[in-house]
Amino acid sequence: MERLLRRLFGSLRFKLSFYVGLFVFVAVVAFAIHSIDVQEKNLVNARVNAALTYSEVIKSAIWNGMMTKDRDVIRQIIKTIAQHENLQAINIYDRDGFLRYTTERGFIANPTQKADDVGNSLLRGLDSNPSVRHRFLENRRYLNVVNPLVNSPSCSTSACHSHPESHEVLGALEVTFPLKGLRTQIYNSARNTYIFAFSLFILISTVSGLGVIWLVSKPLKKLQEKARKMASGRYKPEAFRSEAYDSVAMLSQTFDEMSRQINERTRQLDESRKMYKELFEKVPCYITVIDKDYKIVRANEAFTNEFGDQVGKYCFTGRKGLDSKCENCPVEKTFASGVSKRSEEIWNPCSDDRKAYVIVHTSPILDELGEVVEVMEMSLDVTRMVRLQLELERKEEQYKSLIESVPCYLTVVDRDFRISYQNTVFTRDFGHKIGELCFKAYKGLNSRCINCPVERTFQDANNHTSEEIWSRNGSDAYIVTYTSPIHDEAGDVTSVMEMCTNVTELKLLQNELAVLGETIAGMSHTVKNILSGLAGGVYMVDSGLTQGKDDRVRVGWDMVKKNVDKVSHLVRDILYASKEREPEYEYCDFTSVLDDVCSLYEGKARKHGIDLVRDYEAIPRMSVIDPNGMHNVLSNLISNAIEACRNDTGKEAYRIAVGCETQGVDLILKVTDNGSGIPEEVRKNLFRKFFSTKGARGTGLGLVVTQKIIAEHGGTICAESIEGEGTTFIVRISSKEPDRQSASLAVSS
Known part of the structure; x- marks a missing residue:
């Protein structure tokens, strides 16, 4: 029963009916009360208006009686009127409020009794207020009307009365009406109103209830049925209907x-x-769902295929090979903080064969209250990537070591032509130049090189090669430059690798080989001439012996000796230039060495019209030198001076001066000629092997041998020359035995 009442009182139909009925009831009750009040007021007002009208009639009748000037007539009129059933009593008061006439039984008019003594408040202030007044008496049982008697012009001028015109009110008529029928009318009107209101309430409630049942309850039941079907997934919405x-x-x-x-x-x-x-x-990664006990609740296909069925097992056992929770566990951190975490781990670390490098990302799984109940762990196997990275790092180290150890200058230049990387060889020779312009760091220039290979590589993204000459520390260096582009991920050239190889020694060797080829060709010609001379001398000796002609034999033998001497000198120069030789020091008179050499070449100089002058004095002391080596030095210098004079034309006389002086323990030897002089480009190559200006007649070894002998003595040689005017060779050596090791190093350099 209680459940039935709850369903009844809780239903929308009951609530709508109840509240609508309550509203209608309150509205009908208010309407009834208002209607009764209005009807009562209307009935009362009608009776009051009737009483006022009747009082005016009585007043007029009394006024007419007063016009007869007979008091008995007035009393009779009042008595006759008072006998009407709708009148209770009639009283007349003068202007001073004294009672003059009355119809009440047992009550005698007293001219000395004022209206104030009667207790009627309506009679107060008659002389100042001429309006008609009324009041209800004894709980609306009687209606009391007071109608003032106003002074008129006819009355004020009448001879029977002495009321001046200034007296506005002469007295008052008081009429009391019984109200027996009025209360009955009011009661009947209220009863009829209540009956109508109750009938209206029943009608409206019935219509409202039927409206709620038909217009609200039925559609709501239909909606309720739709909701049940929708909850069970069986509801299909109706097709769209009109609005x-x-x-x-x-x-x-x-x-x-x-x-x-x-x-x-x-x-x-x-x-x-x-x-x-x-x-x-x-998804191609390992995904597991882990509860608060660190046990796997769910796992995806990739995880199961790799590690087997691990559901219900601890997350740190099967895949990580551990006996307890990880020290820096991201799952634990996610349970504690409720936010995602990331870590890098190694799974199954006990087995090198199945060791896996993984990146782990954890995310919380929340319940309806926002509490973390599980954690989803996503693990990406990056083992191959890690191994490739390690291999890449190893290769990078190898390449870096290779780049650092290559015997050439290697730099990386950006698009602003600034050096962003340099190897050890470059740092050793040029210093730290990171951030500097490449052309300034390499060559000391203030602008880019003409036909710059780096610029061309930036333009066409191809490799380029160039040969350049750099001037550093007062000497030229031959450089081969190779440029290669460095691309970014989009294939654009971001920088250029510039590799520069110093091929100065190779270039010099190449030049020397070229000169050597020419020299060998010349030496071959010389050897051929010597052999021809030897053959001629042998022929002369043979023919002289055969013919018994001694003079022919002597001529032939001189030819043989001369050519043998040439061969001897050639072989000696080659030996001097090709291998080291220990000087044979001895005490000797250097003046005698000078005299021997000058005597040897005086005839040859004179033959070519050259004056060989001995411009030296006797050296007062003995010197420690290698006399044979110094003899060879002087011979080469004087021989070259004779050739320089022979090759020159345009001078009247040619002169060679041989001078010598001492400066402390040093000997200063000078050989000066006024021949053709030496050009600047030739002077740079004077002491290079196989360099010769004599063509096929020279070997290119004379000055090389000369410099070597002087270096063995710890001395120096230099040439001063003005093209077209002459040349002076200056030799400085010490006259005492030098340190052997220093001499050997000087010769090697």
């Missing part, structure tokens, strides 16, 4: 639209659920 104008129909259409949207969202949710489930299973 509704009542609230219940609009609610139904809104419900259908909501159902369509819910069905669509449910369909999308199902598709998303399927997609996420498929993604969970097929």
Whole structure:
């Protein structure tokens, strides 16, 4: 029963009916009360108006009686009127408030009794207020009307009265009316109103109840049935109908639209659920769901295929090979903080064969209250990437070591032509130049090189090669430059690798080989001439011996000796230039060495019209030198001076001066000629092997041998020359035995 009452009182139909009925009841009661009040006022006002009218009639009758000037007539009129059933009593008062006439039984008019003594408040102030007044007496049983008697012009001028015109009110007529029928009328009107109100309440409540049942309850039951079907997934929204104008129909259409949207969202949710489930299973990484006990609740297909069925097991055992929770566990941190965490781990560390490098990302799974109940752990196997990275780092170290150890200058130049990297060889020779312009760091220039290979590589992204000459520390260096582009991920050239190889020694060797080729060709010609001379001398000797001609034999033998001497000198020069030789020091008179050499070449100089002058004095002391070596030095210098004079034309006389002086323990030897002089480009190559200006007649070894002998003595040689005017060779040596090791190093350099 209680449940039935709850359902009844809790139903929307009952609530709507109850509140509508309550509203109607209150409205009807208010209407009835208002109607009764209005009707009562109307009845009272009607009776008051009738009483006022009747009082005016009585007043007129009395006034007419007063016009007869007979008091008995007036009394008779009042007595006759008072006998009417609708009158209770009639009283007349003068202007001073004294009672003059009355119809009340047992009450005698007293001219000395004033209206104030009667207790009627309506009689107060008659002389100043001429309006008609009324009041109810004894709980509306009687109606008391006071009608003042106003002074008129006829009355004020009448001879029987002495009321001046200034007296506005002469007295008052008081009439009392019984109200027996009025209360009955009011009661009947109220009863009829209550009956009408009750009937109206019953009618409105019935109509409202039927309206609630038909217009509200029935559609709501239909909506309730739709909601049950929608909850069970069996509801299909109705087809769209025309626009509704009542609230219940609009609610139904809104419900259908909501159902369509819910069905669509449910369909999308199902598709998303399927997609996420498929993604969970097929994503190429390990995904597990872990509870607060660190046990695996769910695992995707990739994890199961790799580690087997681990559901229900601890997350740190099967895949990580541990006996307890990880020291820096991201799952524990996510449970504690409720936010995602990331870490890098090694799984199964006990087995090198199955060791896996993984990146772990954890995310919290929350319940309805926002509490973390599980953690989803996503692990990406980057073992191959890590091994490739380690291999890449190893290769980078190898390449870096290779780049650092290559025997050439290697730099990386950006698009602003500034050096961003330099190797050890470059740092050793040029210093730290990171950030500097390449052309300034390499060559000391203030602008880019003409035909710059780096610029061309930036333009066409191709390799380029160039040969350049750099001037550093007062000497030229031959450099081969190779440029290669360095690309970014988009394939654009971001920088250029510039490799520069110093090929100065190779270039010099190449030049020497070229000179050597020419020299060998010349030496071959010389050897051929010597052999021809030897053959001629042998022929002369043979023919002289055969013919018994001694003079022919002597001529032939001189030819043989001369050519043998040439061969001897050639071989000696080659030996001097090709291998080191220990000087044979001895005490000797250097003046005699000078005299021997000058005597040897005086005839040859004179033959070519050259004056060989001995411009020295006797050296007063003995010197420690290698006399044979110094003899060879002087011979080469004087021989070259004779050749310089022979090759010059345009001078009247040619002169060679041989001078010598001492400066402390040093000997200063000078050989000066006024021949053709030596050009600047030739002077740079004077002491290079196989360099000769004599063509096929020279070997290119004379000055090389000369410099070597002087270096063995710890001395120096230099040439001063003005082209077209002459040349002076200056030799400085010490006259005492030098340190052997220093001499050897000097010769090697």
